[in-house]
Amino acid sequence: MTSAAQQTERIRPRRVHETPGLEDWRVVGEGACAYFRTETFAAGAAFVGELAGLADEGVAGDGGPDVDLRPGGVLVRLITVTGDYYGLTERHLELARRISALARARGLAADPSGVRTVQVTLDALALPEVLPFWRALLGYENRAGSDEDLIDPLRRGAPFYFQRMDAPRSGRNRIHVDVWVPYDEAEARIAAALAAGGRIVNGADAPSNWVLADPEGNEACVGVAGPPEA
Incomplete structure (x- = not known):
């Protein structure tokens, strides 16, 4: 049995991808996520009710998973958000297994193509002057452990990252x-973007990051968090 201290041990994204039994899960920019397709909204709601039961049992810890319920499926996200940490811990491994088991019992299949995170990045010369404006405008908060990131306290809106120039x-x-x-999913997503008129500006950091541009030169990055070893 994992001790309470071990459950709070911080882990890297690769640990999730290399742990047997977590094949449903993918780590993106905002934690470990799994998307389970459902045929009806009611089926998804029933599944979410069971997820709430994990929190009632004390399994979920610090507030339980983030859940997005839609008519076609349920997105579940696991992340610890505290005053000094924003990321994954050891306890998320067992919680992910429990959630996948609940999904399988209901005949719900995981679809990794439904997992993604979008982040807005701003380049700035004077971060201490620029960041407070966006924090006030968006109603966001500083991410724990970073003076370059803003996150939605409700964990619904896209995070903002401020890149120093x-x-x-x-x-x-x-x-x-x-x-x-x-x-x-990265290879297929990049291929689709290229087929739609984009181009690769910089692939030096592949296979963890690619810089792409649209036909007018507006840039976007495709990022991958902690892929397993080949």
Whole structure:
């Protein structure tokens, strides 16, 4: 049995992807996620009711999983958000197994293609001056352990990341979108973007990150969190 201290041990994304029994789950920019398809809204609601039961049993810990219920499926996200940490812990491994078991018992299949995170990135010369404006405008909060990230306290809106620039630059946009996708979905997502008129600007950090641009040069990044070893 895992001790309480072990359950709060911080883990890296790769740990989720390399743990047997967690094949339903993918780590993207905002925690470990699984998307379970449902045929009806009622079926999804019943599944969510069982997830609430995990919290009632004390299994879920710190508030339980984030759940997005839609007519076609249920997205479940596991992440610890505290005053000093924003990420995954050891306890999420067992919780993910329990959630997958509940889904299987209801005949719900996981679909990794339904998992993604979108983040807005702004380049700025003076972060201490720029970031407070966006924090006030959005009603966001600083992410624990970072003075460069803002997150929605309700965990619904896209996070904002502020990238430091050393000097002004021209010829490139200073705001771009980061799209975090499952490690096994990145190739197909990039191929679709290229087929739709995009191009790869920089692939030096592949297979963890690619910089793409649309036909007018507006940039976006495709990121992958902790893929398992080949």
